[in-house]
Amino acid sequence: MENGQQRMITTYEYGNPEADVVLIQLTGEHELAVLENEVKEIRKRASSGELDFRFIAAKVENWNDELSPWKAPAVFKNEDFGGGAAETLEKILAxxxxxxxxxxxxxxxxxGLFALWAAYQTDRFSGVAAASPSVWFPGFSAYMREHRMKTGTVYLSLGDREEKxxxxxxxxxxxxIRDACSWMSEQGIxxxxxxxxxxxxxEPDVRTAKAFAWVMEKRTGKVVKGRLRR
Structure with a gap:
């Protein structure tokens, strides 16, 4: 259900508003229709629904502008990246x-890229759930190599055909993404x-649900169901 606006960002909330665990997801118009299913998948995968949480989807209006950490030329189509992530992060921290x-x-x-970048800027987040993150973003791989993340738990995923x-x-x-996981592990993350x-x-909703379920489970030490590794 739509909850309203927080400093000019529209939020959609699900779950228990009093829960100690809060999941925050950046989302666009194209994902709104599958949010309810994603929340159901999180519940299903996280300890058979035993973990209580509040889910906040924060909607951005301009995907390439509001989620990109710095300006970069267009990689596909004609829309450049605007580098507006810092302003978006201020709204999320609120x-x-x-x-x-x-x-x-x-x-x-x-x-997912924004979520990773945000964890380099602040220690507010106990974990990052980055499903198929755009770590190909120009300059981001070097940024990860040269900086230390301020969280201790990170989930990364990728489709096995995405690099093809x-x-x-x-x-x-x-x-x-292989390098990113290696660097983070070397840093003790x-x-x-x-x-x-x-x-x-x-299945972006299912993939993102698996990501959130995993980072939540790390808080309790329980095992996530339905894992697929390679």
Whole structure:
């Protein structure tokens, strides 16, 4: 259900508003129709629904502008990246003001990239759920190599056909995400990399649900169901 606006960002909330665990996902118009199913999948996968949580989807209006950490030329189609992530993060942090809550941030595709970048900027998030994140983004791989993340738990995933593309920039995504997991592990971060079947557009809601379920489970030490590794 739509909850309203927080500093000019529209939010959609599900779950228990009083829960100690808060999941925050950056989302676009194209994902709104599958949010309810994603929340159901999180409940199903996280300890058979035993874990209580509040889910906040924060809607961005301009995907390429509001989620990109810095300006970059267009990689596909004609829309450049605007570098508006810092302003978006300010709005997200306004949702994370209760010191008694545990906050996790996540998202799919460019929203997954934003979630990773956000964890380099602040220690507010206890974990990052980055499903098929756009780690091919120009300069981001070098950024990860040169900086230390301020969270201790990171979930990464990628479809096993995502790096098989003719786009030379996006084809780097497989190498970039393998390197990212390796660097994070070397820094002592609890990082996992899960390979899903298919390309970038298959079941984004289910993939993101698996990501959130995993980082939540790390808080309790329980085992996530339905894992697929390679």
């Amino acid at each position: 949702l994370c003001t209760d010191p008694g809550k545990t906050y996790y941030i996540g998202g799919y595709s460019l929203a 593309t003719r786009n030379p920039v996006m084809a780097q995504v497989g190498a970039c 609890n990082c996992t990399l899960e390979w899903n079947q298919g390309n970038h557009f298959q």
